[in-house]
Each structure stands twice: as structure tokens, then as C-alpha cells.
Amino acid sequence: MRTALKLVLAIGTVVVLVIGGFTAYIAWSFANASISTVGEVEFARPLAIPPLAKSTVDAAGVRTFDLAMQAGATDLGRGEPTPTWGFNGAFLGPTLRATRGEQVKVNITNGIDETSTVHWHGMHLPAGMDGGPHQPIAPGANWSPQWTIDQPAASLWYHPHPHGETAKHVYRGLAGMFILDDANEVALPKTYGVDDFPIMVQDKAFDGSKLDDRAGLFQSTGILGDTVLVNGTPGPFLDVTSERVRLRVVNGSNARVYRFHFDDNRPYAVVASDGGLLPAPVETNELLLSPGERAEIVVDVRPGERTVLQSTPPTGDSNRFTGASDRLDILELRGAQTLTASPVVPATLAPAPDLADDTVGATRNVSLGGSNTNFGKMDLERVDIVSTLDTTETWNVTNADGQVHNFHIHDVQFQVIRYAGGPPPAVLAGWKDTILIPQGETVELRMRFTDFADASSPYMFHCHLLRHEDQGLMGQFVVARPGEKVGAIDVPDHDGDDHAAAEVSTGHAH
Numbered sequence: 001m002r003t004a005l006k007l008v009l010a011i012g013t014v015v016v017l018v019i020g021g022f023t024a025y026i027a028w029s030f031a032n033a034s035i036s037t038v039g040e041v042e043f044a045r046p047l048a049i050p051p052l053a054k055s056t057v058d059a060a061g062v063r064t065f066d067l068a069m070q071a072g073a074t075d076l077g078r079g080e081p082t083p084t085w086g087f088n089g090a091f092l093g094p095t096l097r098a099t100r101g102e103q104v105k106v107n108i109t110n111g112i113d114e115t116s117t118v119h120w121h122g123m124h125l126p127a128g129m130d131g132g133p134h135q136p137i138a139p140g141a142n143w144s145p146q147w148t149i150d151q152p153a154a155s156l157w158y159h160p161h162p163h164g165e166t167a168k169h170v171y172r173g174l175a176g177m178f179i180l181d182d183a184n185e186v187a188l189p190k191t192y193g194v195d196d197f198p199i200m201v202q203d204k205a206f207d208g209s210k211l212d213d214r215a216g217l218f219q220s221t222g223i224l225g226d227t228v229l230v231n232g233t234p235g236p237f238l239d240v241t242s243e244r245v246r247l248r249v250v251n252g253s254n255a256r257v258y259r260f261h262f263d264d265n266r267p268y269a270v271v272a273s274d275g276g277l278l279p280a281p282v283e284t285n286e287l288l289l290s291p292g293e294r295a296e297i298v299v300d301v302r303p304g305e306r307t308v309l310q311s312t313p314p315t316g317d318s319n320r321f322t323g324a325s326d327r328l329d330i331l332e333l334r335g336a337q338t339l340t341a342s343p344v345v346p347a348t349l350a351p352a353p354d355l356a357d358d359t360v361g362a363t364r365n366v367s368l369g370g371s372n373t374n375f376g377k378m379d380l381e382r383v384d385i386v387s388t389l390d391t392t393e394t395w396n397v398t399n400a401d402g403q404v405h406n407f408h409i410h411d412v413q414f415q416v417i418r419y420a421g422g423p424p425p426a427v428l429a430g431w432k433d434t435i436l437i438p439q440g441e442t443v444e445l446r447m448r449f450t451d452f453a454d455a456s457s458p459y460m461f462h463c464h465l466l467r468h469e470d471q472g473l474m475g476q477f478v479v480a481r482p483g484e485k486v487g488a489i490d491v492p493d494h495d496g497d498d499h500a501a502a503e504v505s506t507g508h509a510h
Contacts, residue, residue: 035226035326038263038310042383043332046076047236048191050176050200051101053094062103062146065096066273067118068323069137069174070111077227078209079236085112085172091232093176095198096158098149100182105146110354116141116169117478119161120178121292122274125153127457127478130410133163133380134458136492149452151413152276152431153182155248155294157200163380163492167222167254167466171213173202173232175252180276186350187343188271188298189246195342197238201330203228203256204435221404222255224323224468228311228329237332240301244342245333246271248296251289254466257404257436260330261286262299262307271346272296275413277350282426288314290406290436291463295427298345301335308332322404332462353415353431355446361391367399368407368437368463368473377472378462380491385461385477390452395445399437405468407443408434410459411452411479418444434464456487457481 031203055065059267072090073081087142097103108118115138119131128135134433137143156178177198191197205212205225213223231235238245251258262268262285269281274294286296289503301307309331313324364385367374375384388480394417398403413431416424420441428435437443462474 007230035224035323035327035328037226037228038327039329041329043235043237043308045233045235045237046358047197047238047331048079048231048233050092050095050198050231052192053088053096062104062378063098064105064107066107066109067093068109068111068228070118074173074232075233076204076209076229078206080209081207082185082209084211085169085174087176087274091173092093092200093158095192096178097192098178099153100149100153100180102148102432103148105144108137108143108145110141112141113139114162114169115176116137116160116162116165118158119410120156120158122154122156122294123178124411124413124451126452127411127454127459131158132401132410132457132458132460134159134490134492140144145240147253149180151180152272153185154276155198155250155272155295155296156180157250157252158227159252159501161429161460164470166387166468168213169222170252170466171204171254172211177248177250179248184373186346187244188345189244191237191340193243195242197248199247199331200231200252201228201258202252203328204233220467221465222324224256224326224482228328235368237472238341239301239334239336241336242340242342244295244298244300244345244400246298248291248475249287250294251291255291255404256326257288257290257395258287258311258328259286259309259315262311263310264307266300266307268429269298270295271298271345271349271429273430275435278430279352279426280348280352281345282429283425286312287427288436290434290464291466292406292408292434293436296361299333301339303335303339304337305335350430353427355392355448356417358392358446358448360446361393362393363389364395365398366407366461366475367398367400368405368497370403371468371473372472373473373475374400375475377430378474378476379488380476382476383458383486383489384475385480385487385504386455387449387451387477389479389481392446392448394445396442397437397445398442399439402439403468404439405463405473406434406436406465407461408464409447409461412447412449414445414447416443417446433448440492449469449479453479453481453484455484456489458489
């Protein structure tokens with residue numbers, strides 16, 4: 001009897017200790033969930049400027065780039081080099097640049113030990129060249145997509161899109177910018193690396209000198225790091241030599257939403273969004289960008305001054321485990337004592353999107369919640385939406401749960417018709433391919449499907465918080481000619497070097 005009582009008491013003590021320890025851990029996690037690096041970052045490293053990728057132009061006018069995925073190690077300020085991945089180098093990749101009307105070809109070699117892909121985020125191109133999960137590149141293999149640039153000047157980017165592994169591959173460093181030019185570009189700062197700069201912003205967490213890709217307790221959004229890198233540089237500063245500087249800002253983070261502003265609250269001009277120039281510059285002192293979104297801003301700088309680009313709490317969400325209460329120092333701008341003259345930002349930039357008065361061929365309802373869309377969890381064998389070539393559609397996209405979600409669609413740029421029950425703010429007046437959706441709200445998007453029809457090759461639509469995407473918050477659509485039936489979809493095997501045709505089950509059209 002005494003032995004049994006002792007055993008019961010011992011078990012009870014262990015249970016109490018376990019519960020107490022777990023409760024203490026939850027309390028510690030809650031207390032440490034918010035991050036603030038304001039005033040703590042030593043801006044001691046010059047901002048790395050990705051090189052412009054070399055290219056050749058053949059007799060047929062095709063501009064060819066070469067990209068090689070490779071593993072390496074990078075000084076990310078941790079005392080010893082951090083194992084990383086990159087394109088044509090150890091971390092991140094060069095900036096590709098081409099002009100509207102050019103044919104481009106990219107020879108890609110996979111030099112890492114995992115199957116990956118290269119997706120051209122924001123690019124209008126055939127589905128078979130898109131670089132989604134249906135175009136895998138096995139270790140040691142090559143892929144050479146080719147297409148014609150046929151869209152306005154814009155700041156796009158490229159990154160992996162392997163099924164279920166996108167978050168890891170992007171987090172390790174596989175990403176770069178793809179700048180599109182137009183012969184009729186307006187007078188803005190445009191000398192690369194002088195007054196026109198790529199600004200790839202990514203937050204990282206570390207375990208010693210290694211990247212830590214584990215999400216913390218309750219962090220359903222994915223990884224939220226306490227170190228912000230810009231173009232792979234920790235604690236970066238940018239020496240500004242002109243009166244105005246153009247910053248092409250890319251939110252390249254896996255999960256973090258940023259609200260960009262300067263520490264002195266100075267205004268700046270937002271001149272472009274995902275798909276190119278806005279109709280007119282928008283003067284503001286803060287800008288919200290979710291993962292995958294881009295914006296171009298023009299900032300006035302005075303001789304000899306310093307100002308810090310920061311991120312303040314980004315949303316009205318009170319959940320500190322989504323990064324909603326974080327404050328971050330990002331990049332210091334340092335004005336030279338003498339600055340060269342810069343053009344005044346034009347009052348008119350580009351034609352406004354023109355789809356609001358289009359005849360709508362179909363209306364789609366898409367909801368994002370948990371790890372599913374309303375069509376179910378992502379399935380490579382299922383086509384959820386069949387869109388018809390040369391038609392305009394309205395997509396009503398809803399954030400159906402209490403999590404942070406945004407929406408990205410491949411191939412097309414959309415016009416925002418209504419945002420969370422009202423007209424879109426001015427910074428959303430241009431072409432977009434990625435948009436943050438407030439919790440419980442709906443955005444009305446209008447898009448036109450042109451040029452490319454292939455009923456057997458799907459494009460993707462998904463949440464661009466990469467953990468959500470990998471967990472299944474993604475769907476597929478094809479663009480078909482009128483009356484064309486959806487064909488069998490080639491589904492890659494796990495090795496990425498064979499394709500097995502699968503019969504397609506088609507989701508609801510509305």
C-alpha cells in the first residue's frame with residue numbers, strides 16, 4: 001500500500017513539474033515573441049549590390065543568361081561562415097535584366113543535392129516556362145526556358161518553387177531580381193548601382209552560425225527571424241551620391257510582413273508596384289509589403305545626412321507570434337557631402353490598369369484558410385480553375401481564417417477593383433500579382449488571360465507565406481482555348497527527372 005502511494009505521489013510530482021515547466025515555457029515564449037532591433041543594429045557594412053548577370057545575344061536576337069544553383073558558405077555576421085545556397089555564387093543571385101520585346105533564354109544548372117525549380121515571379125510567359133512544381137530540375141540536371149518579354153517595365157524576382165520545399169530553398173538563399181526595362185521609360189533614377197538599387201529584404205533566424213529554419217511555438221505563419229539582411233548584407237548602409245535614390249524593394253522573406261518607413265518619418269514617393277509603374281506617384285511615409293510583393297520608391301536625400309529604413313508593426317493584428325508587434329532597423333542611407341542632381345519625379349508615370357470596364361467572362365471565388373483553398377489541399381493532379389484565353393475574369397479572394405495570408409497568381413497581373421469592402425488605396429492602383437488580404441476580408445481582383453493557352457500545363461495561385469504554400473494552401477489553373485478540354489497533366493516524380501501523365505480531376509469553375 002505504501003509503495004503504491006509513493007508511486008502515485010511520484011507520478012503526481014512529475015505531472016506537476018511537467019505542467020509547470022510547460023506553462024513557464026509558454027510564458028517565456030509569449031514574453032519573447034516580440035522583436036525590436038531599433039537602435040541596436042550597427043550599420044557597419046556597405047550594402048552588397050548584386051551584379052548584373054552577364055548575357056549573350058545570338059544572331060536571332062535571343063538574349064541568353066546562365067544560372068547555376070550551388071551550395072556554399074557566406075559571412076552573415078555570425079563569426080563563422082553560414083552554410084547557404086545561391087545562384088552563380090554562395091548566396092542569392094545576380095540581377096537579370098532585359099527589355100520589353102526581347103527574347104530571353106536562361107540556361108539553369110542544378111548544382112545542389114536536392115531537386116528544385118526556378119520560378120519567374122511576376123512574369124507573363126507560357127506555363128511550361130513558368131518554373132513551378134511541374135518543371136523540376138534534378139541534381140546535376142539542366143533546364144533552359146525561353147520566352148519573349150511582353151509586359152511593362154517592372155521589378156520582378158526569381159526563386160525556387162519545388163512542391164512542398166519552397167520555404168527551405170528560398171530561405172537558404174536561392175533568390176534574385178529580374179528587372180524589365182521599356183524603351184519609353186519615364187525620367188526616374190535609373191543607373192544601376194549608382195542611383196537605382198535592388199533592395200531584397202529577408203529576415204533570418206540563426207542557431208549559432210547556421211540558419212535556423214524551425215518555426216517557434218505558435219508561429220503558424222512560418223519563420224520570423226530577428227536578423228534582417230538586405231541583399232544578403234547584415235547591418236547594411238548605402239552611400240547615396242545623388243539628390244534622389246530609387247529603391248526597388250522586394251519582400252523576399254518567407255513569412256514576415258513589413259511596414260517600411262524612415263526613422264525621421266520623411267515622406268517618399270511610391271512610383272511602382274509589382275507589375276510596373278503606378279499611374280502617378282503616391283507620396284507616403286509608410287508602405288506595407290507582404291512576402292513576394294515589390295514596390296519602387298524614390299527617396300530625397302540631403303547632403304551629409306543619415307536616415308534609417310525601418311519596419312514598424314505591420315498590421316492591426318495583435319498576435320505577436322505573427323510578427324505584428326515587431327520593430328526592426330533595416331538599412332541606413334548616408335548622404336554624401338556633395339550630391340549630383342536628380343530629375344524631379346514626374347507627375348504622370350504610366351497608363352492606369354484598364355480592366356474595370358471589361359466584360360467579365362467568369363467570376364471565381366477563392367478562399368484561403370488553414371492549409372487549404374476552398375478547392376481543397378494542393379494536388380498536382382487536380383486543376384481547380386479553367387480560364388478561357390482572351391477573356392477577363394473577376395476573382396473574389398477571401399482570407400477565411402484568423403491567420404496572415406496573401407494571394408499570388410502566376411502569369412497574369414491583376415487590377416484591384418475593391419479592397420476589404422472599399423476602393424483600393426492609391427498604392428494599389430497599378431498592376432499587381434501579390435496582395436495582402438486582411439483577416440476575414442475579401443479583395444476583388446480583375447485579370448485578363450492573353451497570349452498563352454495550354455490546357456495540359458497549369459499555373460499556380462497560392463498564399464505566398466511559404467510555409468502555407470508548402471502545406472497545401474495553393475491551387476492550379478489552366479488557360480484553354482474556347483471549347484478546349486483539359487488534358488492530362490504531367491506530374492513530376494520525386495526525383496524530378498521523369499514525368500508521369502496523370503488523369504486530371506477538375507475543380508469547380510466558380
